[in-house]
Amino acid sequence: MIDAYEDPGTPDVRGGWRYLWWLVRRQPGRSVAGALLGSSWMVLLAATPYLMAKAIDEGLEPGDRAALAGWSLALFAVGSFNAWLSIMRHRTMTRVRMDANFRTVKVVVGQAVRLGAALSRRTGAGEVVTIGVGDVQTIAQALTVVGPGVGACVAYLTVAALLVSVSLVLAAVVLLGIPAIVLLVGPFLSRLQGAETEYRDRQGVLTARIADLAGGLRVLNGLGGKGLVADAFHRDSRHLRVQGYRVGAVTSWVQALGVGLPTLFLAVVTWLAARLAAQGDITVGELVAVYGYVAVLVGPVAFWVECGYQLSRGVVAARRVVDFLRLEPLEDTGTRDAPAEPSVLCDPASGVRVLPGRLTALVCASPAAAAAVVDRLGRYEPSTATWGGVPLSDIRLPQVREHILVADHEADLFAGNLSEVIAPRRGATSPHAAAAALHAAVADDIVQGLPDGLDSPIDAQARNLSGGQRQRIRLVRALLADPDILLAVEPTSALDAHTEALVADRLKTARSGRTTVVTTTSPLVLDHADTVHYLVDGKLTATGTHQQLLTEEPGYRALVARDAEVMK
Numbered sequence: 001m002i003d004a005y006e007d008p009g010t011p012d013v014r015g016g017w018r019y020l021w022w023l024v025r026r027q028p029g030r031s032v033a034g035a036l037l038g039s040s041w042m043v044l045l046a047a048t049p050y051l052m053a054k055a056i057d058e059g060l061e062p063g064d065r066a067a068l069a070g071w072s073l074a075l076f077a078v079g080s081f082n083a084w085l086s087i088m089r090h091r092t093m094t095r096v097r098m099d100a101n102f103r104t105v106k107v108v109v110g111q112a113v114r115l116g117a118a119l120s121r122r123t124g125a126g127e128v129v130t131i132g133v134g135d136v137q138t139i140a141q142a143l144t145v146v147g148p149g150v151g152a153c154v155a156y157l158t159v160a161a162l163l164v165s166v167s168l169v170l171a172a173v174v175l176l177g178i179p180a181i182v183l184l185v186g187p188f189l190s191r192l193q194g195a196e197t198e199y200r201d202r203q204g205v206l207t208a209r210i211a212d213l214a215g216g217l218r219v220l221n222g223l224g225g226k227g228l229v230a231d232a233f234h235r236d237s238r239h240l241r242v243q244g245y246r247v248g249a250v251t252s253w254v255q256a257l258g259v260g261l262p263t264l265f266l267a268v269v270t271w272l273a274a275r276l277a278a279q280g281d282i283t284v285g286e287l288v289a290v291y292g293y294v295a296v297l298v299g300p301v302a303f304w305v306e307c308g309y310q311l312s313r314g315v316v317a318a319r320r321v322v323d324f325l326r327l328e329p330l331e332d333t334g335t336r337d338a339p340a341e342p343s344v345l346c347d348p349a350s351g352v353r354v355l356p357g358r359l360t361a362l363v364c365a366s367p368a369a370a371a372a373v374v375d376r377l378g379r380y381e382p383s384t385a386t387w388g389g390v391p392l393s394d395i396r397l398p399q400v401r402e403h404i405l406v407a408d409h410e411a412d413l414f415a416g417n418l419s420e421v422i423a424p425r426r427g428a429t430s431p432h433a434a435a436a437a438l439h440a441a442v443a444d445d446i447v448q449g450l451p452d453g454l455d456s457p458i459d460a461q462a463r464n465l466s467g468g469q470r471q472r473i474r475l476v477r478a479l480l481a482d483p484d485i486l487l488a489v490e491p492t493s494a495l496d497a498h499t500e501a502l503v504a505d506r507l508k509t510a511r512s513g514r515t516t517v518v519t520t521t522s523p524l525v526l527d528h529a530d531t532v533h534y535l536v537d538g539k540l541t542a543t544g545t546h547q548q549l550l551t552e553e554p555g556y557r558a559l560v561a562r563d564a565e566v567m568k
Helices: 015-024 028-060 067-121 125-146 148-164 168-213 217-223 228-276 286-327 369-379 397-403 420-422 432-438 442-448 467-481 497-510 544-550 555-568
Strands: 345-347 353-354 358-365 406-408 485-489 515-519 531-536 539-544
Touching: 015 028, 015 067, 015 125, 015 286, 015 397, 028 067, 028 125, 028 148, 028 286, 067 125, 067 148, 067 286, 125 148, 125 286, 148 168, 148 286, 148 442, 168 228, 168 286, 228 286, 345 369, 353 369, 358 369, 369 406, 369 485, 369 515, 369 531, 397 406, 406 467, 420 432, 420 467, 432 442, 432 467, 432 497, 442 467, 467 485, 467 497, 497 515, 531 544, 531 555, 544 555
Parallel strands: 358 515, 358 531, 406 485, 485 515
Antiparallel strands: 345 353, 531 539
């Protein structure tokens, strides 16, 4: 089974079927062992009626006790050995499924890490969650076909060969009847795959809605929008339930036919064999053997149907994984080095120019428009932005990331001790630097309020902290990174007026001489900015200090005054 630190390999992303085949090829020895054990197990199941027929014809009917005892002993030995084979088959197939499960988890996690900041821009959180919770297990279950699926084919051919020695008519009925049963179930499997695909799509949408709802519940409560979102969730949930009923309806037919048709077939073959025995064409022992052979075939047919069902669902899940693995991170075509000296950062699309060493504020009625400017300046979106006159796209991406940091107010916070959460990189952060960053972000009280200070455990996304505390912790982490250029999106939007004023004052002091950009409409922050850019519909309309724009720009004055009224 794959080791936690082993390279999972390069997955085949040309399609769902190819991905499943790649999982098989990554564990060839175990897959072959599963197929051999499954085949041997099912073939020896067919040996039971053969041995019973011999015991009846050569021991019981002529009264030969020695022959009867010999065949009975052989029957016991084969049964015991087959029980051991069944155990080993199950163990091997469990390992095959677990390997597929863990290997898929590793390639998905590796892809998420490779995408980095592009992940949230390429797909929704709900899609990734659904892959990890449901698709991975479905894919692993589909690999059952490697063992019992192959064994069912071998057992079918073996029984057909054994029936040839009994009756050509019965052998022909079995050879033609079993494929006919599988063909009858085939259309239902196609319908199941279509219904399962739609169900899986709706499930991903609903999971994303759950994630958004959980993350913004407090905001929704404050805005009074919880009821609207709850109604939308109930509506989507009802649609998903209806689609689930459709999947269940098709599944019930598949499973019913998988059990019912082989049983009906068993009755037909047994009736034909009984007529042949009555006519004297086959012996009583052969009649018992025929019944046993066909009864054994009920298992392989059920396995075929089950494998078809699992493969239909597995292919749907594999396609979702492949779609995720096909996503590409931001392309790095840069070949030039970053400017050696502090330089102007410019976004021609909006007209914003960020002078080095200054605290610059972007003010816009649309937070999304201001954030879009930051994304372009941070090279998270394709743009014509320049740094020191050089197009950002021409500079090597690792150097851009080293010098320019975009601090989003909703950036992820991972679980761990607080000291680990605020550390910008692996390794210990100096106590002096941590204390300075905590002071600048007015987060000292957070540390003092926790039972173990910096060693206190923090939940994923810091859910055991308030919204304002989470925002200050994100700011601490950004300040500890100490980038040459810090682009902060709404860094104080969840803070009360008193705390916000302190953060604005201390942030300017802490970043003195370094380039800092903040998006905000708060007059408490704007009053500390060296330069304020006022944007309308994402385009630069005016530039100046906060006081200048209050006097000269009515639109700016109205926007900032509205924010001031909200704070009151």
